[in-house]
Amino acid sequence: MAQIPSVKLKKNRASSLYRKHPWIFSGAIYSEVSTLKNGDLVQVLEENNEALAIGHFFHGSIAVRVLEFSDETDVFEIFNRKIRAAFALRQQLELVNNPKTNMYRLIHGEGDGLSGLIIDIYGSTAVIQCHSVGMYAHIQDIAKILVEIYGDSLAIFDKSEDVTKEANLKSYIVGAKKDEPLYENGLQFLIDWEEGQKTGFFIDQRNNRKALQKYVKDKNVINLFSYSGGFSMYAQEAGASQVISVDASRAANEICVKNFELNFGAPHEAITADAVEYLKSMSHNFDVIVLDPPAFAKHLSAKHKAIQGYKKINLQAIKHIKPNGILLTFSCSQVIDAQTFKDTITAAGIEAGRNVRIIEQLSQPEDHPINLFHPESSYLKGLVLFVE
Helix, strand or coil, rough: CCCCHHHHEECCCHHHCCCCCCCEEHHCCCCCCCCCCCCCCCEEEECCCEEEEEEEEECEEEEEEEECCCCCCCCCCCHHHHHHHHHHHHCCCCCCCCCCCCCEEEEHHHHCCCCCEEEEEEEEEEEECCCCHHHHHHHHHHHHHHHHHHCCCEEEEEEEECCCCCCCEEECCCCCCCCCCEEEEEEEECCCCCCCCCCCCCCHHHHHHHHHHHHCCCCCEEECCCCCCCHHHHHHHCCCCEEEEEEEHHHHHHHHHHHHHHHHHCCCEEEEEHHHHHCCCCCCCCCEECCCCCCCCCHHHHHHHHHHHHHHHHHHHHHCCCCCCCEEEECCCCCCCHHHHHHHHHHHHHHHHCCCCEEEECCCCCCCCCCCCCCCCCCEEEEEEEEE
């Protein structure tokens, strides 16, 4: 492999690398970087020129996303080893070739040691999202490794939009689009990975949708920010007496209704409305409320605004839920940690004047592993609340 450029760290700024944190911030870099381009593969050197890591460079706050904490420079072998390790984990989790659940996350960015890369499996299709220019430069190698693991029948769809202005990234890489049933815990879902949110479905809520089921029998349930109706479907399956879905997207509601028809052969009430405004004006209260909003803060600068948003919607939910009701509330904002989220819900409960207990604390599923050395990879927080 050709010699790759290097970046040298300032004195006493290598401690995060020794702790195996995969982000190097711009303020830690000593050397001149003006000649480097976004996405360049670089070797990271300590002040004494010892090679500590390789990664992708970017002119921004996170200056290097580490690929490997060593002096190894065979990038294909690094990807091959890490993707195969991730696949082995999903095999142990009994997600590979599981007829009841054939949708799962194969690569969870830093959680699987590949910062900036997401790969979700939908049956015999892999959907790739690259969140950095550097990662996108390796997308053909990634596709090759996936085909070697899963076989030639695998279709691969690239959804790495807005990573770089130089390329139209939204295109198939390998294979043709498959028309096949997709299941989660035995429920069938229609998935639009081309136009849908994230890679097409919120795979990270799989365990939490299942957790809902023990609270809903013979109860009336409202699912706010419902998207394609995941929580609603699980509530219906578990014997809820009434299920209503509310989402601002008409297209998402249409998929939600189709999912109900597909699984239950029955119509479903999916309301197109702003969830917060609907909560304020609900004509009757519900036994069970699910609040699963989109990320209110994707950057630290929006943290305060996000906290106010979470408080606002949870205040309305706690006010409107029936006595002895169950509220499932979530945050997927990485910059809102678990304690901050809990404190925000506490403030909402105080203002609502209701007695509230936490009866479960929820998180992301096993195929969204949390890197022990990268606490930021723990992003999904959920609370199950009992409201007197």
